[in-house]
Amino acid sequence: MLTKEQLIEYSEDARKNYLDHISIDCVVFGFHEGQMKVLLLKPQDEEKWLLPGGFVMKAEPIEMAANRILEERTGLDKIFLQQFHIFGDPDRAKFHHDLYKDTVPDQQNWFAKRFLSIGYYALVDFFGVVPQADQFSELCTWRDLDDMPGLLLDHELIFKTALDTLRLQLNYQPIGYNLMPREFTMPELQKLYETILDKKLDRRNFQRRILGFGILNRAEQPRKGGAHKAPYLYSFDLDKYQNALTEGFKGGW
Amino acid sequence: MLTKEQLIEYSEDARKNYLDHISIDCVVFGFHEGQMKVLLLKPQDEEKWLLPGGFVMKAEPIEMAANRILEERTGLDKIFLQQFHIFGDPDRAKFHHDLYKDTVPDQQNWFAKRFLSIGYYALVDFFGVVPQADQFSELCTWRDLDDMPGLLLDHELIFKTALDTLRLQLNYQPIGYNLMPREFTMPELQKLYETILDKKLDRRNFQRRILGFGILNRAEQPRKGGAHKAPYLYSFDLDKYQNALTEGFKGGW
DNA sequence: AACAATGGTGTATAAAGTACACAATTGTAA
C-alpha cells in the first residue's frame, strides 16, 4: 500500500501523462513443463492478486500502451497481443478508491476515477520473460492455470473472458508460435492444446490435423538423448503461420 | 455544422455529463427485401456519412449507454448489442477538432479531445425502427450494404470490423431472431445468410443445416397467396435460440 | 532378452459437408 504522499505524487504524475478513465489489463499466457501459466502481481498488503495493467498515455495508441505496460513487466518487446474486450461497469474498480477514501481526497487520487479497462491477452515465450513487479506490488510471478489465487476487482472476469476468447481462437487460428520454443515435438504441442482446452486429445488425430494445417516444418534430425523413442522436432513455418493467422482455419476442435 | 455558440453550449453540457475520452459507435444492421441495411447519419454540410454514436454518462454502464444512444436513433429499446472492438488510434477523430479549430478554443470544444471509441454492432427489426436524426445531422436513414456512401473519421474501419465480426459469429452462433419478422420462410432466412456472407448457398443443404440446429419451429399452415408453391412458415424457438447463443455451434460455412 | 514407456504411421468407421435430381404447387401464357 502506498503512503498518502506517494499516492498523491503518483496521481499528479498520472494526471499529466495519462488519459482519464482508461486503463489496460493484460492476461499474459506462458507455457512451461506442460502447464499453462499466467503472469500475476501480488499487491502489497493484499491477499488477492492482480493482472498486470496500466494506463494509456495521452498521445499513445492503445496497442502501444499495452506493449509498453507488458515490456515493463516482462522485459519483452513486440509481444503478441490481442484485444478481446472492454470492461465498463461503473463499479468495476472502486477498490483503490475505497482504500484511500478517508485519507486522500478524490481530487488528488488518480484511482478514485471511474475506469474502463481494455482487456488484452498476450502469448509469450515463458523463458523470455523476466517478471518485474511494479511499484504497487511485492511480487510479480507466473501462476499455474490450475492453481490460480483469488483476484481483485473484476480481474477474475477479465481472466475468464481472456481464456474463453483464447479457446475460441483455437478453432480458426494457429496458436503456439508465441508460446512454444523454436523447436518442439508433436506431443509437446499437443500438451499446449490440451492445456488450453482443458481436455485430452487423441495423439494420432491431433498430429494429422495439425500437419494438415500446413504450418509446420519437420527437422531432419529427431531429438536424441531422452528415454524412449526419439521424437521428431518441428518448428513453425513463419510465413505460412502468419498467413493462417490472417486467413483463419475452418472447423472446430 | 453547429454554430460556435451551439458547439460551446454542447461542450459545456457534455463535460458535465459524459466521461472524457470515451465514445461509442454503433453499426446497426437491419434486413429488408432481401437486402442488408445499415443505419447511417448524414451530418449537415458534409458529403460523407457517420455511424450513429454518442458518449457514456459518468455513472452509466457502457452497454446501457449503447442502448440509450440507439434508442434515440431508432426508437427501439432492448436492442441486441454486441461489443466487438475498441478503436484507439490517437488521430482517429481529429475531424471535429479541425472543423472548429480556428473559431473555438480546444478548451471549449468537447470534440477536440482524443476519443477512444467502443464499437457495438446491433441487429434490429427493420420495421421496428423509426430513424431519427441527431442534432448534428440532417438525415438518419437505412443504407444498403452494397450501396454504402463514404464514411467520415475511421467509421469505414469500424463498419468493416463489425461486418467481419458478424460473419465470424455466423459460424458458431444463431443469427436471425433480431433481424427476421416473427414468421418467415426458409428461403427468406437463407437470403439473410447469403447477404451477410455475400455468397450463394445451396438451398437444400442450407435447410438441412439450419433445421439441424434445432432452433426453428415450423407452423402448421404454409404461407398462402403468393405465386408458386406455398412455402412453410418458421419461427425461432426462443428458448433453444437463447441456449444456442450461449452454447454456440460447431463448424463453419 | 523381456518389458514398459513413448512416438510414428495406418485403417476402418462414422459424421458432416457438397452436389445434384426429381416431384409438387401455383400463376401465367398460349
Add this chain to the structure above:
DNA sequence: TTACAATTGTGTACTTTATACACCATTGTT
C-alpha cells in the same frame, strides 16, 4: 385447358472430415 416457368419440398449419392482404435519402432531399464 394445357403447357410452362418459377418456386419450394424432399431425397440420394459422393466426398471430405472427424473419430476410434491397432500395430510397429525406438530407447532405457530390469
